[in-house]
Amino acid sequence: MLQKFKNYITQNNLLFGEEKILLAVSGGIDSTVMLHLFSSCKFKFGIAHCNFGLRGKESDGDEEALRKLAKKYKSEFHSVRFETEKHAKTLGISIQMAARELRYKWFEKIRTENGYHKIAVAHNRNDIIETFFINLSRGTGIRGLTGIDPVNGKIIRPLLFASRSDIELYCMKHKLAFREDSSNSCDKYQRNSIRHHVVPALKELNPAFEENFFKSLDNLKQTENIYESYIDTAKKNITSKSGNNFEIDLVKLQHDPHKRTVLFELISKYGFNNKILDDILAAIDSHSGRQFFSEGYTLTKDRSKLIISRNEKNDTQQFDINQGINTIEGIGTIKLTETKTKNFKAPNNRTVFVDSSLLKFPLTLRYWHKGDKFVPFGMTGVKKLSDFFNDQKIPRPQKSKIPLLVSGNKILWIVGYRADNRFRIGPKTSKVVKIEIFDK
Structure with missing residues (x-):
């Protein structure tokens, strides 16, 4: 597995030369194995750990175990404690979304302040399957169905080549101690429910499910390239910039045979999702002035166009x-x-x-x-x-x-x-x- 790890990093250009990497380590089996692999390869790294305060003493135990592990690896150790439930309630979002937002914002802060080049997270091959079904249920469009990228800006995912069973075997072989997260056995989280019920049911229907899944995923990625080409052409044809606003020509949009798909791809990057798409399409035939809101933008239906503008911060005015x-x-x-x-x-x-x-x-x-x-x-x-x-x-x-x-x-x-x-x-x-x- 060590050689596969090195090959995957080289093939996907995850690391260059003497780059210093910030490892996001929860203490679970995936991130513990990633830490051991980085150490075995003699890469330069530091450890970052988030205590989300969701499991009481268990969360504190994770943090303490990681602090000791950092000493064992003679590594820099960065930790933080979040009031995750309070943050989720304030923003009106799920606990999972709040935790994700908090950790990635903090990882980037630690990276820039401490001279790390990239942030490594321990997603594995099975996470790709689970993410596919999560995005399928959310209606995210084709982009959400084509897998997890090994590189996304400053985020790298060096374990995507390895299945969960590969990781478990490596852990046993090297007798690595890791922390068990009790929430992983709880089905109230969507990812866990998919892991425990959906994927096993599909494997029971077809033992070759995983192999066939990744073949289909490769085909879907090629389909995405054709899809992206069409969307790019449509975007050049029907959109324009006016100052800080993004504008969509409604006359040209109406003539596009795939107007629903095109509109979704044009507005989704501004936070407008599938749930609101039909309302926006219905508004095209209504009077001017209808407005729709996302987290950071306002979409206004004008006479012959849709105008997307950034929401200004008014709290100091x-x-x-x-x-x-x-x-x-x-x-x-x-x-x-x-x-x-x-x-x-x-x-x-x-x-x-x-x-x-x-x-x-x-x-x-x-x-x-x-x-x-x-x-x-x-x-x-x-x-x-x-x-x-x-x-x-x-x-x-x-x-x-x-x-x-x-x-x-x-x-x-x-x-x-x-x-x-x-x-x-x-x-x-x-x-x-x-x-x-x-x-x-």
Whole structure:
């Protein structure tokens, strides 16, 4: 296996000369074997270990075992502890996604700060099969079905040539001690369920499943090359750049016989997935102005094109708002006028009436900050804005685009959604201010 390891590294140009590699080591059998192989080849390396804090004392035991192993190999050792569950809850993502995001961001930080050239992770040949079925279930398109690349930027995967049984035999031969992760036996994680049930069932149907799978995968990769060529031609024909925006010509898209597939490939890189694709296609025949949101981008249906623009970070922007007319570029016009009307029912969600005596000028127009709270109109209890947005089913990227009108340190109005009950007109109100916002 050692020679196969060396050959795989050479054939795929994973390492050059005296490069120093940061090894991502969990302590499990795959990464323990990878560590031993690197040491046997006399490569320069350091060890990086993430403690995700998900298994209590077991997680701490992994970290301590790796610290001792690093001393045995006389290697640099880098470790970190994450509040993974808190991170997942904050971002509204799964534990697995949160752990992946945290570890790769940290690996890159350690790499750049400590002079490592690349980061090695211990994915093996069986991971390719499991990833295929995970991506198949997610509807990721052909790119998600053609395997795991041995090189992806600064990430290298030197064990993709080896099956799990190859790794187990190597581990036994060299009597390597490794840590057992109890969560690997739990089927609540999709990868484990595929490993424990889907793949064994397919092997039972056909003992040659794995061999046939990788033959089919090679064919699929060749198909992908033809597919990519078509997509590249379509992209040149129907897309353009306008400033920082990416634009898709709808007339040309409509004439493409494979418009659904082409559109998916054009927008997926901006975070728009298969789930929203049909809604976007339906919007093509609707009026202009329809918007869709991904994690970092907004897709807008214009008259003859789809416009994809990056979501700006608005959390530091704020504007003073005074009596009279206030015009703010990119937002619109906010008008504050004292009124004697006794009809305080707002005609639309762009207008509110408030008690003038409760206002502290200048008011502030800003965007959502983490921890923001208000008292929803008609209620007496305090509510987090994050919870309010979730109740309203507002997409996460859109939350940061909703203006908030603030008086002192109190939110007066979530513009277009709900006023704060603390500024409502009461029996003792003597002056009323009408606040209106007009779109840009």
